[in-house]
């Protein structure tokens with residue numbers, strides 16, 4: 001049986017969210033949180049008196065567990081997290097191999113339908129679609145980022161769903177850094193025409209192709225050189241540093257009157273992104289969720 005690698009990090013309860021978000025951002029396949037003291041003497045000492053309320057301090061330490069496809073990726077993730085300025089109280093508990101089958105079970109129990117707008121939902125194949133959903137994307141967690149659960153992805157989808165509702169469908173779309181293909185598929189479900197979805201990761205290319213087929217939509221999927229010419233909508237959810245390097249390339253793909261949508265940026269990075277794109281387009285912050293921002297620009301017609 002093939003294996004995945006689990007990185008277990010011990011941290012303060014107050015740091016759970018930032019640690020989990022960072023792990024998702026560096027492409028963990030799944031992230032879960034447990035009480036660090038479960039099944040230990042520390043747990044019995046804290047919760048041992050029947051009828052006594054559980055002291056809040058008993059949950060002060062948590063274990064955040066993240067799965068990666070290989071041991072080097074799990075080790076690199078640990079190094080990256082420990083290097084962050086907020087990670088002074090984060091410690092590596094273990095990196096160990098876990099059977100892939102367990103991961104499938106774990107993710108199936110973790111991922112519920114995700115609401116993008118009241119009418120547009122991402123629904124795993126093992127779930128019924130909610131009755132109010134008028135547009136449904138079928139997507140299962142795969143070996144590439146983008147199952148709709150991350151705020152950066154949700155903000156991109158929400159932007160498209162809101163714009164498309166105002167009947168501004170796009171004849172061409174470029175989904176740059178497509179991961180699972182979620183943004184390209186989202187554009188297709190909202191009436192976009194020819195959609196090019198590109199990624200540097202061959203696993204993402206395969207995953208996007210499979211997910212497009214499962215949703216009955218057509219994406220032209222490939223490596224970045226597939227992107228050619230100008231598009232009325234260019235959307236890229238990567239990270240601040242690669243987005244800064246990609247500024248001239250992405251801006252060159254935006255058609256006159258078209259939009260550039262960027263995500264994967266933390267609130268405090270807004271000014272550096274604005275500066276990096278200023279020679280070509282004026283970016284504004286147009287959405288914000290959990291410390292992440294959506295930055296958008298419109299090219300003059």
Ligand SMILES: C[S@@+](CC[C@H](N)C(=O)[O-])C[C@H]1O[C@@H](n2cnc3c(N)ncnc32)[C@H](O)[C@@H]1O
Nearest residue numbers: 145146153177178179199200201204237238242
């Ligand atoms: C955070 S994921 C986003 C996936 C998906 N678009 C979403 O919104 O959920 C970023 C993706 O960008 C890809 N990527 C990173 N740097 C890239 C680059 N320079 N060119 C193309 N793709 C890149 C990664 O392989 C990854 O699949």
